[in-house]
Amino acid sequence: MVRISDDAAALACGADAVAAAFEAAGCTVERVSSWGMHWLEPLVEIDGRGWGPLEPGDVGAVLDDRSPKAIGRIADHPFIARQQRLTFARAGKTRPLSQDDYRASGGWAGLERARLLPQGQIIDEVIDSGLRGRGGAGFPAGIKWRTVAEAPGTRKYIVCNADEGDSGTFADRMVMEGDPFALIEGMAIAGLAVGAGKGFIYVRSEYPHAIAKLRAAIALCSPIIAPFDIEVRVGAGAYVCGEETSLLNSLEGKRGEVRAKPPLPAIEGLFGCPTVVNNVLTLAAVPHILLEGGSAAYGALGVGRSRGTMPIQLAGNIRHGGLYETAFGVSLRELVYDIGGGTASGRPVKAVQVGGPLGAYIHPDRFDIVFDYESYTSADALIGHGGVVVFDDTADMGRLARFAMEFCAAESCGKCTPCRIGAVRGVELIDRIRKGGRPADPVETLAQMHNAAKRGSTRESDITLLEDLCETMKFGSLCALGGFTPYPVLSALKHWPEDFA
Amino acid sequence: MGEAAVNAIVARHMGQEGPLLPILHAIQAEFGCIDAEAERIVAEALNLSRAEVHGVVSFYHDFTSRADPRPRVDICRAEACQARGIEAMMPAAVAAAGERVRLGTVYCLGLCSAGPSARVGDTVHARLDEAALVALVLAH
Numbered sequence A: 001m002v003r004i005s006d007d008a009a010a011l012a013c014g015a016d017a018v019a020a021a022f023e024a025a026g027c028t029v030e031r032v033s034s035w036g037m038h039w040l041e042p043l044v045e046i047d048g049r050g051w052g053p054l055e056p057g058d059v060g061a062v063l064d065d066r067s068p069k070a071i072g073r074i075a076d077h078p079f080i081a082r083q084q085r086l087t088f089a090r091a092g093k094t095r096p097l098s099q100d101d102y103r104a105s106g107g108w109a110g111l112e113r114a115r116l117l118p119q120g121q122i123i124d125e126v127i128d129s130g131l132r133g134r135g136g137a138g139f140p141a142g143i144k145w146r147t148v149a150e151a152p153g154t155r156k157y158i159v160c161n162a163d164e165g166d167s168g169t170f171a172d173r174m175v176m177e178g179d180p181f182a183l184i185e186g187m188a189i190a191g192l193a194v195g196a197g198k199g200f201i202y203v204r205s206e207y208p209h210a211i212a213k214l215r216a217a218i219a220l221c222s223p224i225i226a227p228f229d230i231e232v233r234v235g236a237g238a239y240v241c242g243e244e245t246s247l248l249n250s251l252e253g254k255r256g257e258v259r260a261k262p263p264l265p266a267i268e269g270l271f272g273c274p275t276v277v278n279n280v281l282t283l284a285a286v287p288h289i290l291l292e293g294g295s296a297a298y299g300a301l302g303v304g305r306s307r308g309t310m311p312i313q314l315a316g317n318i319r320h321g322g323l324y325e326t327a328f329g330v331s332l333r334e335l336v337y338d339i340g341g342g343t344a345s346g347r348p349v350k351a352v353q354v355g356g357p358l359g360a361y362i363h364p365d366r367f368d369i370v371f372d373y374e375s376y377t378s379a380d381a382l383i384g385h386g387g388v389v390v391f392d393d394t395a396d397m398g399r400l401a402r403f404a405m406e407f408c409a410a411e412s413c414g415k416c417t418p419c420r421i422g423a424v425r426g427v428e429l430i431d432r433i434r435k436g437g438r439p440a441d442p443v444e445t446l447a448q449m450h451n452a453a454k455r456g457s458t459r460e461s462d463i464t465l466l467e468d469l470c471e472t473m474k475f476g477s478l479c480a481l482g483g484f485t486p487y488p489v490l491s492a493l494k495h496w497p498e499d500f501a
Numbered sequence B: 001m002g003e004a005a006v007n008a009i010v011a012r013h014m015g016q017e018g019p020l021l022p023i024l025h026a027i028q029a030e031f032g033c034i035d036a037e038a039e040r041i042v043a044e045a046l047n048l049s050r051a052e053v054h055g056v057v058s059f060y061h062d063f064t065s066r067a068d069p070r071p072r073v074d075i076c077r078a079e080a081c082q083a084r085g086i087e088a089m090m091p092a093a094v095a096a097a098g099e100r101v102r103l104g105t106v107y108c109l110g111l112c113s114a115g116p117s118a119r120v121g122d123t124v125h126a127r128l129d130e131a132a133l134v135a136l137v138l139a140h
Helices: A008-012 A015-024 A056-063 A099-104 A109-116 A119-129 A141-150 A171-178 A180-194 A208-225 A244-251 A280-289 A294-299 A332-339 A373-378 A397-411 A417-435 A459-476 A480-484 A486-495 B003-013 B020-031 B036-046 B050-059 B079-083 B086-097 B130-138
Strands: A002-005 A029-032 A044-046 A049-051 A070-073 A157-162 A198-203 A229-234 A275-279 A309-316 A322-327 A349-354 A387-392 B072-076 B102-106 B118-120 B123-125
Touching (some): A002 A008, A002 A015, A008 A015, A008 A208, A008 B123, A015 A029, A015 A056, A099 A180, A109 A280, A141 A180, A141 A275, A157 A180, A157 A244, A171 A180, A180 A198, A180 A208, A180 A229, A180 A275, A198 A244, A309 A332, A332 A349, A387 B079, A397 A417, A417 A459, A417 A480, A480 A486, B003 B036, B020 B036, B020 B050, B036 B050, B072 B086, B072 B130
Parallel strands (some): A198 A229, A309 A387
Antiparallel strands (some): A044 A049, A049 A070, A309 A322, B072 B118, B118 B123
């Protein structure tokens, strides 16, 4: 029995051709989820042992057991053995759409237990576990559920935010492609807890494989989750729709513009009804928590107010990129060097961006920072959705800061001024800083322009202006897009000022 | 784009809650674009103003007002693929594409641990170097 992943990352690295080569050699091939060791994809498993990254031409050597690409027992590989996998407990081990595999590995046990519990106790167990929203904001999931449960109204919704747009993140995609039933079970439990009969999964259109897997999985298990019902909805290429209120607008068939809060979606969400909006990872963690003793076991992991595990995604210029789930509290140094093996290019690490395009760039001097919500917030950074993107010393931090503003300008929904206009002005300002300021223009020098600067701008005055602009965006924007874009910009400016010269 | 065909798409999705996005996706997939005429038909069917429908169509990157029959290669140019050097490969890709192939930009395909990456239809490609990217463009 040869096991090869059918995760998009494996497919993109040529897994189908390798699978076909094994079949041509007379082997039975089983397509499973990915272990998350993406530098080894396509990774092939035979009787627990692994080989990767394979090409079709390697098949003969693997079957004769003389391939230099052997990595030994996969479960003992240091990258896997050091992890604490709860959300990704099935990764690499089960066929994504096999109901038998899912049930045999403990699937549906959480939902079946939840059905026997009083409604309030489901929520209590989620609160006790300390589970916080994994989308980025880190709001306690159980508190959100209780708000929805107590909100008046007969029609309530569970919305799964699967609009995973952050660069450097792919954990949602891996859950949807590799363990779709776990997400569905988590949503069904949420439905029970708050009294909602209908769920939506809003998936970005950039994930065609995840969309197909989810639709197939829902069709297979609809009798199990009934009367709860789930529908998959496809986004349309707008990054901002990962923000929960703009996602709700998009689901309603409107422009994906952010809504002002309050009212909170928990009180007035989808179609004006009380709505739970949770990230894929949040909901996929729920079935484990609802097992007997699962809540206490989950809450026993982690540090401070960050309980449980976080699926961290190692990406960018990193030697051992992939999915690393571990309890909160791991340092960035361990993640980048010990686990990730440094840069793929072999050059020194210059910067690491944690938390997607809105996350701060962290200098190697600060790599002792431990992975939890509060440590990052107090360091003017964020863990966001857990993406870690590594850059080597060829990175131009001035250019990356400019890109952050450019991205914000391209993806701004346009609802609030600090984000819509600020991002455009930010790009212009960074260009000006990199050119060393600008001379006064003819209009400014006119005698009647009493309040205009007469000497143009210098690099220093433009930097002050950029900091001022970032302040305005940070505190004046309606959502995280405009509000957090200053993080990558200011962190780049602070730690690598030479790249702005 | 025929009125009957658009109406058939609308009818297929009318039972859904918030049917506009699924309808627009289906029209875009079938006709390669959503033109003013389609917007008018959809607006009428959903009892919306044409401005509202146009507002939605123009908001999302996936919807276009004019069809482009050229083959299309979407290249990820977000931070993780930048860290792997995608920007330095772009001039060669642009030269290979010429006027024949349409190069699109996507911000993230979720293959960030194995970039640079690209997408053609529902097929994804990772670990691209300049030669592989050029070959991908030339093959479509």
